[in-house]
Each structure stands twice: as structure tokens, then as C-alpha cells.
Amino acid sequence: MSSTNNYILGVYDDEDEVLHAVSEVKSKGIKIEEVYTPFPIHGLDTALGHPRTRLPIAAFMFGCLGLVCAQALINYTMVFDWPMIIGGKDFFALPDWIPITFEGTVLFTAFGLVTTFCISNDLYPGKKPEILDIRITDDRFVMAINVDKNKKSAADIKKALKDSGAVEVNVK
Amino acid sequence: MSHVVSPIREKLVTGGKSYHDVTHDICKQVEGEPTKEWKWAFGISCVVFAYGAYCLFYTWWQGIGVWGLNKTVGWAWDITNFVWWVGIGHAGTLISAVLLLFRQKWRTSINRSAEAMTIFAVLCAASFILAHMGRPWLAHWALPLPNTYGSLWVNFNSPLVWDVFAISTYLSVSLLFWYMGLVPDLATIRDRATTKASKFWYGFFSLGWTGSAKTWARYEYMSLILAGISTPLVLSVHTIVSMDFATSVIPGWHTTIFPPYFVAGAIFSGFAMVQTLLLITRVVFHLEDYITIEHIEMMNIVITITGSIVGIAYLTEFFMAWYSGVEYESYAFINRATGPYWWAYWMMMTCNVISPQLFWAKSIRTNLLVSFFLSIVVNVGMWFERFVIIVTSLHRDYIPSSWAMFSPTMYDIGDYIFSFGLFFTLFFLFAKFLPVVNMAEVKAVMKGVSTNYPAKKAKASIKTDE
Numbered sequence: 001m002s003s004t005n006n007y008i009l010g011v012y013d014d015e016d017e018v019l020h021a022v023s024e025v026k027s028k029g030i031k032i033e034e035v036y037t038p039f040p041i042h043g044l045d046t047a048l049g050h051p052r053t054r055l056p057i058a059a060f061m062f063g064c065l066g067l068v069c070a071q072a073l074i075n076y077t078m079v080f081d082w083p084m085i086i087g088g089k090d091f092f093a094l095p096d097w098i099p100i101t102f103e104g105t106v107l108f109t110a111f112g113l114v115t116t117f118c119i120s121n122d123l124y125p126g127k128k129p130e131i132l133d134i135r136i137t138d139d140r141f142v143m144a145i146n147v148d149k150n151k152k153s154a155a156d157i158k159k160a161l162k163d164s165g166a167v168e169v170n171v172k
Numbered sequence: 173m174s175h176v177v178s179p180i181r182e183k184l185v186t187g188g189k190s191y192h193d194v195t196h197d198i199c200k201q202v203e204g205e206p207t208k209e210w211k212w213a214f215g216i217s218c219v220v221f222a223y224g225a226y227c228l229f230y231t232w233w234q235g236i237g238v239w240g241l242n243k244t245v246g247w248a249w250d251i252t253n254f255v256w257w258v259g260i261g262h263a264g265t266l267i268s269a270v271l272l273l274f275r276q277k278w279r280t281s282i283n284r285s286a287e288a289m290t291i292f293a294v295l296c297a298a299s300f301i302l303a304h305m306g307r308p309w310l311a312h313w314a315l316p317l318p319n320t321y322g323s324l325w326v327n328f329n330s331p332l333v334w335d336v337f338a339i340s341t342y343l344s345v346s347l348l349f350w351y352m353g354l355v356p357d358l359a360t361i362r363d364r365a366t367t368k369a370s371k372f373w374y375g376f377f378s379l380g381w382t383g384s385a386k387t388w389a390r391y392e393y394m395s396l397i398l399a400g401i402s403t404p405l406v407l408s409v410h411t412i413v414s415m416d417f418a419t420s421v422i423p424g425w426h427t428t429i430f431p432p433y434f435v436a437g438a439i440f441s442g443f444a445m446v447q448t449l450l451l452i453t454r455v456v457f458h459l460e461d462y463i464t465i466e467h468i469e470m471m472n473i474v475i476t477i478t479g480s481i482v483g484i485a486y487l488t489e490f491f492m493a494w495y496s497g498v499e500y501e502s503y504a505f506i507n508r509a510t511g512p513y514w515w516a517y518w519m520m521m522t523c524n525v526i527s528p529q530l531f532w533a534k535s536i537r538t539n540l541l542v543s544f545f546l547s548i549v550v551n552v553g554m555w556f557e558r559f560v561i562i563v564t565s566l567h568r569d570y571i572p573s574s575w576a577m578f579s580p581t582m583y584d585i586g587d588y589i590f591s592f593g594l595f596f597t598l599f600f601l602f603a604k605f606l607p608v609v610n611m612a613e614v615k616a617v618m619k620g621v622s623t624n625y626p627a628k629k630a631k632a633s634i635k636t637d638e
Contacts, residue, residue, distance in 0.1 A: 015619065035385045038191060038360070039616040045389035053390045059397045077316055077325035086329050096329040099412055103334075103341040106405045110345045110398060114352060117394045118379065121387045127380025129359070136383050137360040139191035139615075 007033070008154060009132055010143040010161035011168035015041045018141035021164035022047045025143065028160050033146045036136040055120070059113040066108025070101045132172055184278055184617055187461035191615050194462075198607045198614075199361055201457050203370075206604055209456055214600040221593025227586025228303060236306045238583040244576035245566045249584040250304035251416075252558040253591060256441070257297035258339065258413055259434070259554065262406055263442025264290025265346055268353070269402035272395065278470050280613040281462040285453060286446045287350040288606075292598040293445070294343045296591035301339070303587060331415040338412040342405060349398045355381050356391075356612040410438040417561065424504035424565030427492065433485035437554060440478035440524070444550035447471045449599065451544045453608055462609050465538050472537035475550060479528030482557075486525065500570075508564045512577060516560050523553020 010025070012018040019041055025032060026047075035044060074097045078084075083091040118124060133142045143161065147154050158169050189197070201207070206214075231238055241248055264286040271279040302308040314336045316326050326333050358378035365371040381387070414434035417425035447468070454463040493505040508517045527549050531537040568575050602608070 036383045037385065037388060038383060039356070039612040040388040040392050041385070041616075042392075044385045048385055050386050050389060053393050055390055055393045056397060059401075063401075073316060074328045077323075078328050082322065082325055084327075086327060089329065093329050099331075099334040099408065099415075100328060100337045102404070102408060103337040106345060106401045107341045109401050110348055113394055113397055114348055117352075117390055121390060123355075123379035123381065123387075125379060126376045129362075129375070129378070129380040129382050131363065131382065134363050137356070137363045137381075138195045 006147050007132065007172045008145045008147060008157050008161065009168075009170045009172055010145070010164065010166035011133060011135075011170065012141040012143070012165060013139065013167050014165075015039075015141060017165045018143060019044055019047060021143065021161075021166065024164040025145075025160050028152075030145060030152055030157055030160055031150050033144045033149070036132060036142045036144065038137055038139060038141070041141075053120075055113065055117060058116040059109050062112025062116075063105050063109040065112070066105040067101060069108065070104025071097070073104075074100060133170070184281070184464070184466070185462055185614060186464055189461060189618070191618070194611055194615055194618070195360055195364070197459070197462070198357075198609050198611050199364055201603070202361055202605060202607060203364065203366075207456075210600065210604060213456075214597070214604075217593055217596035217600055219593075220589060221597045224586055224588075224590025224593040227583050228299070228590045231303055231583050231587055232308055236304065238581060239587075240579050240581045240584055242576050242578070244569045244574050245563055245578040247304075247562050247566065248559075248578045249580055249588060250300045252555065252562050253588050254297045254300040254304070255413055255434075255558045255562075256551075256555050257293045257300070257591060257595075259410065259438035259441045259558075260445045260551070261290040261293035261297065261342075261346075261442065262410060262435075262438035263446045264288070264293075265342075265349075265402050265406040266439055266442065267446070268349065269399040269406065272399040273403060277617045278467055280617050281459075281609050282446065282450060282467060282471075283613070284350075284353065284606075284610045285449060285603075285608050287346065287353070288602045289446060289449060289599065290346050290442075291343065291350060292595050292602075293442075294339065294346065295598070296595050298339065298343070299591055299594065300587070331412060331419050334412045335416055338409045342409045345398075345402060345405060349402060352391075352394065352398070353610060353613075354606060355379055356383065357607045357610060359383065360611055361607065407435055410434045422565050423498070423500040424508070424561065426501075427489060429485055429488055429492070433482065433489075436478050436481035436485065437524075437557060440475060440482055440528075441551055441554035443471055443474050443478065444547040444554070447475070447543060447547035448551070451540060451547070453603065457603070457608060459609065462614065465540075468540065468543055469534075469537050472531045472543055472546075475547070476528045476531040476537075479524060479550065483525035486521065503568075504565055507568055508560055511564065511568070513560065513564045513567070516556050517564070520553050520556040520560050523549050524557060527553070 010021065012021060015037065018035060018037070022032060022035060022044065026049075032048060035048060037044070075092070078093070078097075079091045085091075086093070089096070132144055133140060136142050143166070145157055145161075147157065150157060152160075154171075161169050185194070187193075201210075236250075239248070239250070264283075267279050267286040268283040271283075302311055305311055305314075314326060314333065316328075326336075355378055358374050359381035362371065362374040362378045365374055411431040411434065414430035418427060418430040420426060450463050450471070451468070454460060490505050490509075493501045496502075508514075527546055530542075530546065536542050563578050567577060
């Protein structure tokens, strides 16, 4: 987000108010770009109309991949590449492999999930954050509205924000 | 967020804090100069660490012949310490993952430090794994790497290899979970930073976090899934550790009760360690409003429950040794209780079975000094539990001519001291440079559960920049 005075920011100091304000502002036909908060507010993403995240699907896929990789490694080493008789067991000693298969599944799920999360949110080490208000990570809840993407005038938007309980309305 | 909370619930955060107060209170010790207490504590742990590092270096240099091991007792303090530290590590994941799944909100102010403790404890455990190999520079032989022997692979049917995978997965997943939990708080510190160095480093590690609703929604899902996979992971880790013993044919080790018994013991000792650390952190950083008596009491209740499970496991073991009719098994247990190591056995019984029962009295479980003392007693007891399991099962071999006793040398003790030095040095570094309480999570549970949450300010104060 560039700072070209395109954004009107409604600053709230209470999580319930900002949640309520989202539906109020939306009902006036104003398109909200995004809401920034210091902690997660349940129901805020649905109020904004964000689609449900598909991260669980990604996690499941990575889990399946981990399971397959662990099994492939163990089968290759223990059955095909260098079979050895251990304790008179079959080369294909599946019950003994459950622990490592499980660990592999968990490992792939965790790292795959976090990597997907970071990519989907464009987060990476050293990234310069686009900070609209420095207090977002402290105690303020900020509703950002892009003027260019709205038909309403800036004055109308500011009024709507104030009416919805914003303690401050800023332009950035 | 602010759903109905029963009025009889104790407040999770006391002192009428606002969100900004939380930020300020927690960031204070990260931003300020290190306090005198911190410098002393850190200095002492560095000295301990240095002495331990010397002993460990000597062990690595000379080989494990410097330990008190003999032909009969081939595992002693090394594996005792390993199992003890891994067990301690379990509480962090339990608090951050299992209590998250159970929606236990009191976890929010303690999960950060508990999880940090997990990581440091697992590192301490790993130091014994490396040391007990004798030739630690060949540690990679435990991994399935292609090699010039043909390739001769590791034995995936062996519980020792399961352990390698379990511990390394556990360490890396815990580290990841902990780090992702830190990201929003690192962003908070970044946005408050005044010096160039802290702006850069906290900025670097906060991944460009902005706290948008979309990110938070995904973040919540990610935490939930990580908690969901960490829960069976943490249970699997100590299960596999117990299988190092249970899959052998040594009387006293060869028991099917080991996995649940080890997991309960791990949670028991881990909570005790969290309790010890929290009671110190709470006083040193003045976090009495965040880590309240309620938290201490909850922890003590978990300690009582898991301690009771451990007690039942001890009795079951003893009963089964008799009921199975196996002479070797019966002997192993009678020898534990009445043999030359009787003092270790009764130390374990007293510390682990009797002492946590004192917490049934509310006056005891809400008393800080007693809680602190008992949390240490529990960990002494849990150390002796592992010592009893390992050494007393080994020291009376099948042939009486092979009977032996184990006594530690200064290097056994020195390597144990090393792990304490490592643990506390890392913990004090963590406590200085990272927020010890998860600010975002605490803020999220404050409303409705915090006393006198500041009433909404009058709308008249609305400012605009028109």
C-alpha cells in the first residue's frame, strides 16, 4: 500500500466496536479494504467477506506427502536396497515403521503449513512492513478504506467512520 | 470475542490493565537496560555453563570412560538426564497445544515461557544423546544418509532410531510453533523500537507482520492445526522414549505400562519445572498481574493429577511384577525397594507420590513458597525415578559375579551441571530479548475476564484531520 493519501483510516479502540463498525460501514455501501488489529477478532474475517482459508487443505496435503515420503524412504532402505533379517521379522515390518511414518507426517505438515502460511500472506524474514498506523500492533484497531475504489466521497466515508464509533479518522 | 464469562471465574489478568498497559508491561524488560538481578542471574548461569562445558569437553575428548559406568551398568546418569530433560520439555507443548485445543484461556500468559522452556530442555536432552554416543562426531550415523558402506542404512525397526526421529521432529516442530507464536509480538516490539539495532532485528524476524484481518484468520487456523499435530506428537515422543526401555528384555524395563506411565511422568515433571520458572519470572519481572495465583493453582492441580497417575503406575508395576509370577521381574522390584538403592526408590516414592498430594489443600496449592518448594521436590523425585528405572534394573545382572554398583564421577556430575548451565543461560537470554508473555493472546482474552476493563470513552473525543 503506497501512502498517496488514498486511504482513509478509521481508528477504533475496542474490538467489539470495530466488529460492529465493519457491518455498519459496509451497509452504507462503502468498500472496506482491510481491518488491522493487535490480536485476532473472531468473526472479523467473515464480516469483511474474506473467503474461508484453505490452509487446512494444504496442511492435509503436506501430511499425505510426509507419510508417503517416510514410507518410501523406509521401504527403499529396508526392503529393496539392503534387506536385512532383524529379529527374524519380515523385511517389510510395517508395524515397526509406524513411529517414524508418524513423525514424518507431522514434520512435513508443520513445515509445509507454515511455509504456505507465509507465502499466502507474503511474509518473509526482513520484509518491510506496510504500517498504516504504528499503534496497530499495540492497542488500536484500524479500518482502512481505499478512496479510489469507492464511489462515495471522502467526506461521506469519514462521516460514516465517525458515526460507527471511530475515535480518530486519519488520511494516509 | 467477548462472549459471556461466568462471574465466578477468577480474572485471568488483574490490575485493570488496558491493552496498552499489556504492551508496556511486557515490552518493558525487552526495551530497558538489563536489571541488576538479571545480570547476576545471567552471570552465574554463564559460569555454571562454562564449568559444565569444560566437563563436557573433557568427556568428548577422553571418551565416556571418564564416567562411572562399568560392564554391568552401561547406562546411568547420561540416559537418566536425557529422559529427565525430555520429560520436562513436554509441559511446554502440553500448555501451548493441548490446552489450546481444550480452549483453556489461562494458558495464554504462560505458554510463551513454557514453550521456550521446552526447546531449551530438549536441547539439554540432546546434549546427553550426543555425549552418550562416545564419539559424537559420528552422530550423523544415526541418520539414513547414503554412505560408502554400500549403502548400509540405519535400522528402522529399532526404537533408538525412532527416538532420533521423534526428538528431532519434536525439537523442530516446537521451535516452529514457538517462533510463529512470537511473530505478532516481535512486530509489536518492532513498532516501538527506538534503536537502530532493535528496529532491524525485530523487524527482520517479525516477517513484515501487519496484523490484517485476513492474516489473523489464517494465523488462527495455522495455530489450531499446529496444536492439533503437536498434541499426538508430544505423546508420541515420550512413548518412543519409553520404548527404548520397554522393547528390551531387561526385567524392570520390559513392561507394557511404560508409554502411558512415561507420558504422565513427563507432564508431571514438566509442569513442575514450568512452575519453578514462572514463580521466579513473575517476581523478577513483576508479572503478578499476568501470572496470578489462579495460574499457579491450575498448574498445581495438573501436577496433582499427573502425580497421582504416576503413583498408580508405580503401584501397578509392583503389582504386575508379583502377579506375573516372573521371578526375575519380582526380584527386580523387590531389589528396587529393599536393595542397595532403596534410598533412591523411597526418595522417588516420597517426592512423586506423597508430596503432590499436599496440593489437595487449597491453602497449600495457593501458597507461593510451598508451591515453589514442592515444584523442585517433584523434579528431584522425577530425576530419581529415571535413575531407579535405569540403574536398579541393570546393576544386579543375571550372574551374581556381574553384580555391580554405580557411582558418578565428577564428569557425570559436570555434564549434568552443563545442562543446567545451558538451560538457564538460554532461558535468561530469552527472558531479556523476547517477550516472556504472549501479548497478542493475552489481549485477546482480556475483555470480559479482566477487572475494570476501561469503560468506553465518550464519543465526544473523536478527532479528525479534516
